[in-house]
Amino acid sequence: MRVTISCFVLEGKDVKAARQLAESRKKGLSQQKGNLLLDYSVERSGGTILLLLIHKEGAGSGRVRGLARQVLSSESNLGVAEMELEERDEESFAAFYSKVSVKDFNIGLYEVYVNPLNTMGLVSDSGMRAGFKFEVYGDGGGRAVLDSPEDSYDLFSLLDYGGYIVRRVYRKTGEIAASVGYAGSGRLLLARCGRGFPGLEDVLNPFSSGKSKPKVFSFSQKGGMLGEFKPGKEVWDGKAVLSNVLWRLKPRFRQDR
Numbered sequence: 001m002r003v004t005i006s007c008f009v010l011e012g013k014d015v016k017a018a019r020q021l022a023e024s025r026k027k028g029l030s031q032q033k034g035n036l037l038l039d040y041s042v043e044r045s046g047g048t049i050l051l052l053l054i055h056k057e058g059a060g061s062g063r064v065r066g067l068a069r070q071v072l073s074s075e076s077n078l079g080v081a082e083m084e085l086e087e088r089d090e091e092s093f094a095a096f097y098s099k100v101s102v103k104d105f106n107i108g109l110y111e112v113y114v115n116p117l118n119t120m121g122l123v124s125d126s127g128m129r130a131g132f133k134f135e136v137y138g139d140g141g142g143r144a145v146l147d148s149p150e151d152s153y154d155l156f157s158l159l160d161y162g163g164y165i166v167r168r169v170y171r172k173t174g175e176i177a178a179s180v181g182y183a184g185s186g187r188l189l190l191a192r193c194g195r196g197f198p199g200l201e202d203v204l205n206p207f208s209s210g211k212s213k214p215k216v217f218s219f220s221q222k223g224g225m226l227g228e229f230k231p232g233k234e235v236w237d238g239k240a241v242l243s244n245v246l247w248r249l250k251p252r253f254r255q256d257r
Helices: 013-028 062-071 108-116 152-160 200-210
Strands: 002-009 035-043 048-055 077-087 091-098 132-138 143-149 164-171 177-183 186-193 220-221 229-231 242-249
Touching: 002 035, 002 062, 002 186, 013 048, 048 091, 077 091, 077 220, 077 229, 108 132, 108 152, 108 164, 108 177, 108 200, 132 152, 143 200, 152 164, 152 177, 164 229, 186 200, 200 242
Parallel strands: none
Antiparallel strands: 002 048, 002 077, 035 048, 077 177, 091 186, 091 242, 132 143, 132 164, 164 177, 177 186, 220 229, 229 242
16 A cells, blocks of 8 residues: 655644643544544654654645644644655654754765665665665755765765755665655654665664764653654753654555555
């Protein structure tokens, strides 16, 4: 079944207000499940709220974005990252939010999809061995599509000091692998995991190790309607600069198979 994953971010609330808003909105969204939405999840990291909506409306849907603004009580543009995809038998994906720099994800994504020392599947997995395509945008509005591993040196130069940012990553077959969206002063990243895509540990590693890399919230596994991993920290303490949630779509979404 072809589905769209839309992840919205609302930042700038204080912790108490964000907690209350997140809890109250979960009840309101339940009315949309089975109608506009296949499923949903509302997560919070300090004063920042992540709203995940699974639907069939396609990327850029006005109905879905209108619902997100209504749910989050926001008249302004929300940060959003979206992926439209043909759902696999086991579809896992991770969402990252960073509020430090618009380039936070550049080198991390390069490590995930280009460097076999980080992602062994680039060598051992036939679904990844052909490499990936990077869609990147420059500060002046330029756009380029580069292949890895063929253009890996040029790609690195654009991402490291060339003023370009990654917007999407695709497999050579055209299937989307990752999507980066604007989120106020930061960035929001969606990345698919496992079976033809990098594993969860491959996706997490570039963002969670090394003194100069962003810290990631600790994790605790918790069963839920989407099988999510929730952030282990409840309060944004000013030290953690990257928050992460992992979801897994349940088989019931594939009713037409």
